[in-house]
Amino acid sequence: MxxxxxxxxxxxxxxxxxxxxxxxxxxxxxxxxxxxxxxxxxxxxxxxxxxxxxxxxxxxxxTEKGKKMALNVVRKHRLWEAFLFKMFDMSLHDIHREAELLEHQTSDLLAEKISAFLGHPKFDPHGDPIPNAKGEITTKDTSITLAEAEEGQTYTIARLMSDDKEFFEFCALNEIKYRNTLTVSKQFTGNKMTQISIGSNTIVLNENFTKIIYVDEN
Structure with a gap:
């Protein structure tokens, strides 16, 4: 195609x-x-x-046929992201941009070789699930947005759902990374802002960020 x-x-x-x-x-x-x-x-x-x-x-x-095609492309994209991140420590924005190009030039055979080399990962560096060779996502998503998180609770970052360069630059500067932990200090519901503590930082995020950062409760 x-x-x-x-x-x-x-x-x-x-x-x-x-x-x-x-x-x-x-x-x-x-x-x-x-x-x-x-x-x-x-x-x-x-x-x-x-x-x-x-x-x-x-x-x-x-259709089922269309979904199978989409999942095949998604699989290749996310495998390339995992590979580029592991091998070259590229930024989350850059791996997404490169994977957009590589996904269309990758055979099913090469995709499986990459998956095996990486140990058949379940998630890419953004926290997005990687479909298996059958086009199945075998993991269960229990994450919520940071905007929905409760005050005083500690969470693990499950997903960074964006392809924006400045968003990822901000995340990198503030230790907001997949699988890092954070604590929700305060929810300013009226102003739609969330204060978090992560690593050595205490920061306040607006809803543009809190709606695309997904977390799992520890």
Whole structure:
């Protein structure tokens, strides 16, 4: 399949799984940087290939065939992120950018070789689950957003759900990393801000951050 098709089904899958929950063609078009008519045309084309269900003005839904394709691309992307992070200690932003390119050029054989080399990891460095070779996610997500966390509780960072360079630079400077622990000191619910203690830092985060940092209670 072409890069454009793989990116399209992956965008639908990611939007459906994440908090965006908007898989209408217009939203997919905005994400991929294409026009609304181009997204609609692509949706119709992929519906004819039995990769998704298309109805005018409705959200797009992947078929089982489309979901399998999306998970295959996601697997390769996240394996490359894990590999680049381990081998070259690249930033979380940079590994995402490079994996976006490499995922489309990777055979199933090479993906399995990378997985075996890494010890078949379950998660990538952002905390996102890595599907297995059968296109299955075998881990259970019990995480909540930092905005939902309770005062006085200690948590482990489970996921950093972003691809923004400045977000990851801020996280790196403040020890906000996958699997690090933090304590929620105060929830300023009226102002939608959260004060946390992590490592040697005490910082206050607004909801732009607290809604994309996911944590598990210790």
């Amino acid at each position: 072409s890069v454009a098709i793989e990116n399209f089904v992956k965008a639908i899958y990611n939007n459906d799984k994440h908090d965006i929950k908007n898989t209408k063609p217009g939203n997919i078009a905005k994400q991929l940087g294409i026009s609304n008519p181009a997204a609609t045309d692509m949706a119709k084309k992929l519906a004819a290939k039995d990769l998704l269900h298309y109805e005018k003005y409705q959200a797009l839904q992947l």
